[in-house]
Amino acid sequence: MPASECAGDDEMAGHPFKGRLMVAKRPISCKTRTMKKLINDVNDVVTDSLFGMEAAHSDLIAVDHPNKVIYRLDAPVADKVGIVSGGGSGHEPLHGGFVGYGMLDAACAGEIFTSPVPDQVYAATKLVDGGRGVLHIVKNYTGDVMNFDMAAEMAGADGIRVEAVVVDDDVAVQDSLYTAGRRGVGLTVLLEKIVGAAAEEGKDLDYIAALAKRVIANGRSMGLALSGCTVPAAGKPSFELADDEIELGIGIHGEPGRSKEKLGPASDMAEKLVRPILDDLDYRGSEVIAFVNGMGATPLIELYIMYNEVVKILEAEGIRVVRSLVGNYITSLDMAGCSVTLLRSDDEMVHLWDAPVATAGLRWGR
Amino acid sequence: MAIDQAALGAWLADFADQIHQGADQLTDLDREIGDGDHGSNMDRGMKAVAALDPNDFASGADYLKKVGMTLVSTVGGASGPIYGTFFLRLGAAWSSVNDAPTLGLALRAGLDGIQQRGKATTGDKTLVDALSPAVEAYDKQADQGISTALAAAAGAAEAGRDATIPMVAHKGRASYLGERSAGHQDPGATSMTMLLEAAAKHLS
Missing domain, CATH: 3.40.50.10440 (Dihydroxyacetone kinase; domain 1)
Known part of the structure; x- marks a missing residue:
């Protein structure tokens, strides 16, 4: 949908008040899309x-x-x-x-x-x-x-x-x-x-x-978006989604994904992310490092809900989670959504995962 | 020598201008099937190219090589190495350009460089869909002189650019969209057409 249109327009078609001053039913989606960012200059x-x-x-x-x-x-x-x-x-x-x-x-x-x-x-x-x-x-x-x-x-x-x-x-x-x-x-x-x-x-x-x-x-990932993201130089969201839609199979650059789907409960969304991963690589009987990543604008409370659903699916499949990571670590500006990564791990990978690290984004053991 | 350094400079200054004026259009096209930065990236690179003085270089070959290195160093993404390689190869072939057929060979060297770097072929919905038919059209008209041949090349690039609209992308970021990439004009083919249109205006 071009940025000049708004998701609420169709609802107003044929409405007796159409064209007259009234409170919009869905004011948010009809707002002028002015980029709102804490920056000095898009070039800097x-x-x-x-x-x-x-x-x-x-x-x-x-x-x-x-x-x-x-x-x-x-x-x-x-x-x-x-x-x-x-x-x-x-x-x-x-x-x-x-x-x-x-x-x-x-x-x-x-x-x-x-x-x-x-x-x-x-x-x-x-x-x-x-x-x-x-x-x-x-x-x-x-x-x-x-x-x-x-x-x-x-x-x-x-x-x-x-x-x-x-x-x-x-x-x-x-x-x-x-x-x-x-x-x-x-x-x-x-x-x-x-x-x-x-x-x-x-x-x-x-x-x-x-x-x-x-x-x-040994690692596979799958992501979904609840919204596009706005590249400062572009000034407009990378794609538009209706209030009840998700973009499934996104990358990390705001590009649209594999398909648009209806938003459902977190349990269904977790299925949509985990199932394609399990279909792609045989995880049966293996131990995994499970990573639920936020795309930038999704709060941690939702990421933990998603993590809980991911673990339930893995347990039912006999896949044991030995280490986990939940949070915003590989984001796509202000995109809302998340991705799931599952790494079939061996003892050496787990040992190296546990080793001390001191960086701005990950820090433990040191 | 058929084409002097001043003419090369005028060609690329005009291209830089076209890119700057079309930056929003290129970015909008890229937002549809890519990540919305083709206009701003090319604009940054061509501003750096336009800041070069062609007369500072010992030869047209040296100038074109510097243009290539400048694009590689400033554009980023895939467009930097791809446009950069085009000018590096054009520069490498430039010393033997002295008439319309030898300019055709240099353009083909640029096309070959792009295809080696990006592994794209015609039909993949990339700038190769503008440049490849342009080089072929040029060669067919090369016996008519540089002006005529470049006009034919620009016309073929425009047709090639328009032909990318129904294509399904097989390379670059647009390829992730699969069938959904159809119905959109390729931004790289659009900027490449600007380059060839500017060439037809300034090189003869």
């Missing part, structure tokens, strides 16, 4: 936010502002494999919020929903190389893959060994052959934690790259 959103992040977490990180690279205060860490990720901004705390001890060494912040450019990733790679090579964690989007590829070539020309892994956990993308392939979504958070811990323990680049691929092979 990423820049201003990085200054704030650096000020708030000066015990953990510093920021190379010209390159928009967030890095560990103690980078490069000698004799440790460097872990670099990055992507478009607008998914906070991903990725910058996961820079610090036991997780990422550096994160490159692109423009909102736009992958970072090769210069940024190259600068980050040089910054964190402690002599044992660097792992690039790339979410599977056309732009991200191309820009990280170019950066890896540039770093390689400098003699820095780079391995890249591409996260593609989103089961909503069904026809991988005729699309850009599955998107990288919630699993990215679990992956960054697990490989970051392995790097902290001194594992080498080959080991860490193989571990990352094992995590990617």
Whole structure:
């Protein structure tokens, strides 16, 4: 629906009061869609936010502002494999919020929903190389893959060994052959934690790259939205939903999903997210790390309701949840909704999940 | 040398202007099937390109390579590497451009670079659907001179752009929509058509 129309218009068709002054039945959906955000200037959103992040977490990180690279205060860490990720901004705390001890060494912040450019990733790679090579964690989007590829070539020309892994956990993308392939979504958070811990323990680049691929092979995600999100530069919501509609199978960039469906109770919504995951990968008899993620505008109280429903489904299927994470960790600006990620875990993954971490977004054991 | 650096500069200044004026339209098209940033990203990149002085470079080849690197470094997303690669390849082929057929070879080198980088082919609902028919139309008219051939290329790009409307996207972010991507004009094909229209105006 174009932004100039409103969901309530049809209800008024043929109404005797149509066109006369009256209190609108659904005033919210008919409001002028003026963007309402706490920003200074649409062009300075990423820049201003990085200054704030650096000020708030000066015990953990510093920021190379010209390159928009967030890095560990103690980078490069000698004799440790460097872990670099990055992507478009607008998914906070991903990725910058996961820079610090036991997780990422550096994160490159692109423009909102736009992958970072090769210069940024190259600068980050040089910054964190402690002599044992660097792992690039790339979410599977056309732009991200191309820009990280170019950066890896540039770093390689400098003699820095780079391995890249591409996260593609989103089961909503069904026809991988005729699309850009599955998107990288919630699993990215679990992956960054697990490989970051392995790097902290001194594992080498080959080991860490193989571990990352094992995590990617064993994790799947699915998300839904209750609303679109508003990119500051666009000024309008990415898509419109009626009051009783959800968008099922969304990514993390405000793009519409697999289908529009009716909103139902949380138990039904959990089914719509968990079932496609279980249909895609055989979780029977396995232990999982379960992650219910908020898209940015859904309160934690609803995320816990969803988590409860997810656990009920998993228990009924004989799948045991050994670790969990609930909260807003990979968001899509002000989108309302959530995603579910299930990682079939082994003892090593759980051990690395439990290892100490000190970042703005995740912190325990240290 | 058929095309001097001033003409290249005028071409890209006009393209930057078209992108700036069309930024909202490009962003709206991208909001329908992508993530709504094609206009602002291309505008940022082309402003940086327009700030380059073509006369600061030793050759047209050097200028075009710098244009490519500037786009790679400023646009981001997929459009940065794709448009950047087009100009890097055009620049690499530029030293042998001295008439209409050799300009055709340089344009084809740009198209090949884009297809290697993005793995897209015609029918995938990308800017290749504007550029590929444009290069073919150019080659057919190359014996008529650069002006005529570029006019044919721009016309073919426009037709190719319009032909993306019913297509189902197979590459890029629009591909996630599957059938729902049909009915929308591809934003990349739209900006690529602007580039070829500007070329037809300024290169001869």
